[in-house]
Amino acid sequence: MVHADPAGTGPVPWVAMYHSVGDCTDDPYRITVTPDRLDEQLRRLRRRGLRGVSVAELLAARARGEGRRLVGLTFDDGYADFLDHALPVLRRWECNATLFVLPGRFGGDNAWDPLGPRKPLLTADGVRRAAAAGVEIGSHGLTHVDLTRADDTTLAAETAHSRKLLAELLDAPVDGFCYPYGTLDARAVAAVRDAGYAYACAIDPGPLTGVHALPRLHVGQRDTAWRLALKYRLHRLRRRPVEGV
Known part of the structure; x- marks a missing residue:
């Protein structure tokens, strides 16, 4: 469980956002990196x-006044290639990550993307395998919908119900949430907080930045070492401090 000091305010944590790891020759959304990259x-x-490290480990370390040399690694959507392509690379470099999955789409594909190839998603068994390998599992919602456009019933299903399903699957609490498309508003943030998540990841949440709206840095195939270093500096300069982290 992540415990944050609500009275504290610290510099924005560096949390990298990945998606698929595999063939990126047909990738109109630039969400794929090759295993070599x-x-x-x-x-x-x-x-x-x-x-x-996982976001949970990063936040726990920061709550202890540590974590200066830690970077959060996140993988959105729960693509099946995570087990075959991402996990071996993470292990090679003694890293860990948070994998945000969609319990309403296990074994399906990225049907929400109108362009590009269909990419298979992890099955429930695949998610259990990732968790057994020490990867933190978080919710990316139930079916990948824009929470800012969801009615009350859908919002509850995407936040609270998805957390319940994952907790039952893993027989463990689920602390983390990730907003589909990175879109959020005050109502979505409140629903995520009320559902019991300890933290939530966004992309660029602006004035809503906080432990339930953490900014992240998109990482893609074109990000060489110098580009990542530049992105990191800009990330720290442009993002506001984070309360409670």
């Missing part, structure tokens, strides 16, 4: 004295 990115990270 991920390997290069994590190698450079380690050479700088940094280590990739």
Whole structure:
């Protein structure tokens, strides 16, 4: 369980956002990195004295006044290629990550993306395998819908019900949530908080930035070492401090 000090305010944590790891020749959304590119990115990270961890571990370390050399690694959507392509690279560089999955789409594909190839998603068994390997499992909602456009019933299903399903699947509490498309508003943030999540990841939440609206840094195939270093500096300069983290 993540415990944050609600009275504290600290610099924005560095949380990297990945999606699929595999063939990126047909990738109109630029959400895919090849295993070789991920390997290069994590190698450079380690050479700088940094280590990739789950968001839960990052926040727990920061709550203890530590975590200066830790970077949060997140993988959205729960693509099936995580087990075959991402996890071995993470293990090679002694890193960990948070995998945000969609319990309403286990064994399906990325049907919400109108362009590009259909990418298979992890089955329930695949999610259990990732958890057994030590990966933190969080919710990406039930079916990947924009929470800012959801009615009350859908909002409850995407937040509270998805957490319940994952907790039952893993026989463990689920602390983390990730907003589909990175879109959020005050109502969505309140629903996520009320559902019992300890934290939630966004992309660029602006004035809503906080433990339930953490900003993240998109990482793609074109991000070489120098581009990542530049992105990191800009991320720290442009993002507001985070209360309670």
